[in-house]
Amino acid sequence: MSRKNWWKEAVVYQIYPKSFQDSNDDGIGDLQGIIQRLDYIKELGADVIWLNPIYQSPQVDNGYDISDYQSVNPDFGSLEDFKELLEETHRRKMKLILDMVLNHTSDEHIWFQESRKSKENPYRDFYIWRPARNGKEPNNWGNYFYEGEGSAWEWDEHTQEYYLHNYSKKMPDLNWNCQKMREQIYQMLRWWCDMGVDGFRLDAVNRLQKPAGFPDSHRPPAPPIGIHGYVVDREMCANQPGIHELLKKLNQEVFGRYDIMTVGETGNLKSDIALDYVGEESKEINMVFHFEIAKNPYLVTVPEFKEIQKRWAKVVEDGGWITQYLTNHDSPRQISRFGNDKEYRLESGKMLAMLMHTLPGTIYVYQGEEIGMVNVDFPSIEYYDEKYTVGKYHTMVEAGEDPVKALDSLKMMSRDNVRTPMQWNDSENAGFSKTKPWLAVNPNYKQINVEKDMSDKESVYYTYKTLIAMRKRHPVMVYGSYTPVMEEQENIVAYIRQYEEESWFMIFNFQEKSQKIKIPERLRNEKMNLLMSNYNKNDQEIMKPYEGRIYMLN
Structure with missing residues (x-):
């Protein structure tokens, strides 16, 4: 440990x-x-x-x-x-x-403003600049925001080179080799x-x-x-x-x-x-x-x-x-x-x-x-703000996806949630x-x-x-060893944490229906003191939907 x-x-x-x-x-x-x-x-x-x-x-x-x-x-x-x-x-x-x-700054940072002035500028190497390759971008990388045409490279007309932006073109990547x-x-x-x-x-x-x-x-x-x-x-x-x-x-x-x-x-x-x-x-x-x-x-x-x-x-x-x-x-x-x-x-x-x-x-x-x-x-993309959701949505619609289906597919993982x-x-x-x-x-x-x-x-x-207060009183929640148990039981997450003389047993029913459980005999033979549960009444053999329990073992 x-x-x-x-x-x-x-x-x-x-x-x-x-x-x-x-x-x-x-x-x-x-x-x-x-x-x-x-x-x-x-x-x-x-x-x-x-x-x-x-x-x-x-x-x-x-x-x-x-x-x-x-x-x-x-x-x-x-x-x-x-x-x-x-x-x-x-x-x-x-x-x-x-x-x-x-990893990057805004293109409005003074470093980048200086960097794009000329190839000889003292700040040029603060960012990643590369010449064109066969008249195109230095490689085929796309940016993570699905922004514009999708490239991770932006052409700078003044200095006739591309700069790298793994995210928005307004967010050039810093050169950590400088x-x-x-x-x-x-x-x-x-x-x-x-x-x-x-x-x-x-x-x-x-x-x-x-x-x-x-x-x-x-x-x-x-x-x-x-x-x-x-x-x-x-x-x-x-x-x-x-x-x-x-x-x-x-x-x-x-x-x-x-x-x-x-x-x-x-x-x-x-x-x-x-x-x-x-x-x-x-x-x-x-x-x-x-x-x-x-x-x-x-x-x-x-x-x-x-x-x-x-x-x-x-x-x-x-x-x-x-x-x-x-x-x-x-x-x-x-x-x-x-x-x-x-x-x-x-x-x-x-x-x-x-x-x-x-x-x-x-x-x-x-x-x-x-x-x-x-x-x-x-209800619509106009309510959304963050770049990933908006960028992906428009890319999908441009590719022929139904707008309603495109938005529905993005709602769950949107950062605006x-x-x-x-x-x-x-x-x-x-x-x-x-x-x-x-x-x-x-x-x-x-x-x-x-x-x-x-x-x-x-x-x-x-x-x-209550949990935060318990963490301050019980080092086992922080420094205890971690031993998974009952791994064969479907949709049950269970484990033992042990630190010095203190042992805890946690069990969670990770689904929205009740199920029978079989607590290992070696645990049932110990005195199990229920410290916390999210239900007022518990049946040792039945876990209710999304039920969780924390036991102290003696």
């Missing part, structure tokens, strides 16, 4: 600032709004707040297109507002981490750490190093991807040779100099190479988000879920660390995705909370999960703002909101609050 750290024991509460709380009634959430709600987060019991990007940005991609790393976007407030937020967070004995985007650029990044990160920031969530961090020679992708194009001849191959720039040298240097120059937490967003990362990033001896980053569950649109079975958890638990067993989450700003609401957001919203919401808080790893709670918020069902405003109460706009929000509020806010949940001891909110 790996050594103890505060960031392993933490429960992280993720805030999407644009949608959390609007303090000045312009329809956009802001830093002062977050300050107004700090006591709510403290009361819930979270230890760390993670903010999605708050930097100066044209907002092409909701802040992930940064034009100035050391300024706050005026929509959110000022740098002084951020310092106040940081101070107030620390005063409440909580920590605060920032989302940091190091020493001068890296030094600027180190200085910027140390500036935030010296201010008192407690860590970083590192966006697309395993994509910083691009493949040598920029070869073509040989993945066959498939509609709607690649219909213009470009291939969207998310593996091309992931986990490339040289990435670990970059991250070790980042740790030496920044992360290792402070008592901070670092969590990497690492798409296309499998558990068998995760230790290269998060092993204690690797000295790179503390933990990673993988995409095998929350962002996997093809995950359909409980056996798949169990197999994924088993593989990633091995990373912890071998001395690394992982995260547990089912929802973030890029994935659907977990009740809609993994539970039942209609007749079993409460039961499945509580079960999923119990499941997440008892699995190995640091726990991440996305705003609204603690009250059981669910996906939104917008989690970006609708936080539902505080049943007043106009759910208490988020007194004016029309930047994105429509989910119409169910009168039934699902913080005020209502906090007034009901049987609500999803109190399940989260």
